[in-house]
Amino acid sequence: MEVIQTVAELRSKLNERKKHYTNSQASNYNSGVGFVPTMGFLHAGHASLLQQARQDCDIVVLSIFVNPLQFGPKEDFERYPRDPERDLALARQAEVDYVFMPETAEMYPEPIKTMIKVSDLTDKLDGASRPGHFDGVATVVAKLLHIVEPDRVYFGLKDAQQVVVIQRMVKDLHMRTVVVPCSIVREADGLAMSSRNVYLSAEERKQSLVLSQALNQVSGWLEASGEIKALEQQLTAYIQTAALAEIDYVKALSYPSLLEIAHIKDVKAGERLIVALAVKFGRTRLIDNNLLDVN
Amino acid sequence: MEVIQTVAELRSKLNERKKHYTNSQASNYNSGVGFVPTMGFLHAGHASLLQQARQDCDIVVLSIFVNPLQFGPKEDFERYPRDPERDLALARQAEVDYVFMPETAEMYPEPIKTMIKVSDLTDKLDGASRPGHFDGVATVVAKLLHIVEPDRVYFGLKDAQQVVVIQRMVKDLHMRTVVVPCSIVREADGLAMSSRNVYLSAEERKQSLVLSQALNQVSGWLEASGEIKALEQQLTAYIQTAALAEIDYVKALSYPSLLEIAHIKDVKAGERLIVALAVKFGRTRLIDNNLLDVN
CATH class of the missing domain: 3.40.50.620 (HUPs)
Incomplete structure (x- = not known):
């Protein structure tokens, strides 16, 4: 080398x-x-x-x-x-x-x-x-x-x-x-690997798990109605259970076009659904996402 | 081929x-x-x-x-x-x-x-x-x-x-x-070669010679004072002798930085002076320039 x-x-x-x-x-x-x-x-x-x-x-x-x-x-x-x-x-x-x-x-x-x-x-x-x-x-x-x-x-x-x-x-x-x-590589407990994870205090690190946990439930939540607004609200509510979480955005879009959609059935053939989020814990801004095949 | x-x-x-x-x-x-x-x-x-x-x-x-x-x-x-x-x-x-x-x-x-x-x-x-x-x-x-x-x-x-x-x-x-x-290649009479020259009417073609003729006199004009404003005015006046010429710009700058200068002695070592112009004859917009070593 x-x-x-x-x-x-x-x-x-x-x-x-x-x-x-x-x-x-x-x-x-x-x-x-x-x-x-x-x-x-x-x-x-x-x-x-x-x-x-x-x-x-x-x-x-x-x-x-x-x-x-x-x-x-x-x-x-x-x-x-x-x-x-x-x-x-x-x-x-x-x-x-x-x-x-x-x-x-x-x-x-x-x-x-x-x-x-x-x-x-x-x-x-x-x-x-x-x-x-x-x-x-x-x-x-x-x-x-x-x-x-x-x-x-x-x-x-x-x-x-x-x-x-x-x-x-x-x-x-x-x-x-x-x-x-x-593919995203994760810590054993689910946190997406990032160079910025080192910034997190012990308590922030613990609470940051809420991100991957929320993203893991997307498929389940989508089965209810398939409404994108409802999904975003559920994600937001779930993440807000972590006291230190300060949400920048929680957003579901078609992928890779990154277009707004109202319902998962609006995802065009050949596209996927991306559920993406950015959340600050203290000074540290973390991002994560879940890419789903929905058609 | x-x-x-x-x-x-x-x-x-x-x-x-x-x-x-x-x-x-x-x-x-x-x-x-x-x-x-x-x-x-x-x-x-x-x-x-x-x-x-x-x-x-x-x-x-x-x-x-x-x-x-x-x-x-x-x-x-x-x-x-x-x-x-x-x-x-x-x-x-x-x-x-x-x-x-x-x-x-x-x-x-x-x-x-x-x-x-x-x-x-x-x-x-x-x-x-x-x-x-x-x-x-x-x-x-x-x-x-x-x-x-x-x-x-x-x-x-x-x-x-x-x-x-x-x-x-x-x-x-x-x-x-x-x-x-x-280097610029010119017609026998001095007009810079351009695909757009074909647009020119016979009279426009004739009057367009004013551009290369003006640029040819730059060295001489610069010997007088070396002031850039004066040079630009001389060029403008010369070009305006052609009734059909409609000037877009006549400008002298340092080259290749394309910075404004007041006097040729402001051209930094390693740079040149570009005298550039764009002039319309009827619907046809012609450009030409003269690049001079001045230091």
Whole structure:
């Protein structure tokens, strides 16, 4: 495993490796480079992405970069948790080939003037609560995709809206990579894995279980009437039983179109239902979701 | 020469060709693919781009696509001149390998949600007169760059602001291609080559000479005081001697930063002075410019 800090070195290393696979008779270069972009402070959710990439691809690249562009001015960019030592140990165990860990100045050598904006999909859910967030995500992912040029890129479905936004960007801009969405990985008690879980106090951690518990009951609640408003109200009431829970949004939409619907039977063929939520416990904002096949 | 209409076919053909160059000992693949994106109705200016690409690269790709995204609602998208037969003859003569001529539905299979916006550089000159124009240009060029994945991409300096915008996008987004700006090609009498010149009536065509004549005198005029305001006034007065000329803008800025300056001695080291203009003759809007080394 090699740890690389500059764009130029990563490109030159990847070019060499790609040539090797292209020239060898045994090449399966069509799934040559698998890429897992992260902000570090890796957990079992990231490990599952790396494992999938390792299974699919000749070369696995992990990037660790806390991207300032996707944090709002009042958000947690400065205090976002970092632990490069532990990250590298996890990467080694996952048999990553290259870890790309650029400094901010390497990714943004001068103030960036070019932004990628994906409309419609970004003005709801997390996009509504975090203005500009998905512009920052789309832009840095585009940069990383241009640097790594992966055949496949892996994202966790905990950030389901992020997956939709990136898939749409890749399709609209004719980028060559294949976006591979991977299932949410949870703690034994149900809390969705997140680098931000480390912020939680013991009491907040305990009460945060209400999120996965609420999402687990969605199928059951839907059987009653199938009304989306009623479902959202039930979820809200359930989450409010946790005294420390401060709801940002609880929302059910069609997926991946992210369109408002009144009833589960409004979910069009080929689409699913996403029940997504963002809830603060103290200063810590957690997101989670449940993606359901409903037709 | 092959004429290709779909993204999938172009990619598969280019992949084959690239493999050939990668595997052969004699490969000079680092300048493997040269790309000239155009809107067709080709003239000697486009031919000069193709000639440069042919000199530099193993494989030359020309695209012909009138991009609806970069035309305003009141602009000339519908009546933009088209002549595929003549374009293909010119391409054949220029020894182009692949001509990519997609239908609009191939480039925009559904309404696009993803836009690339380059700030600052796009809010002046043509960007001020044509709101959204450079978003449309940047977005379609990004799409084409993702489809063709060229080592070098060629643009004419008649659209000098376009060159700056694309260079900035490529740099900001870490795109791998090298942007090669090429000199303006002019008719024997000085008029800058443009597909839109065909719109001009005989009288408009005659009077349009005032543009290149004005730009030719910039060096002389600058020797007097070096004041930018005075220069712009002289240019304006000169152009207004043509009765049919309706000035949109006449502007001198530092290049490529496109910053306002008061005096030529304000042009920073490493920068040049661009004197750019847009002038309408009847319904036809012409642009031209003169790029000067001033320090």
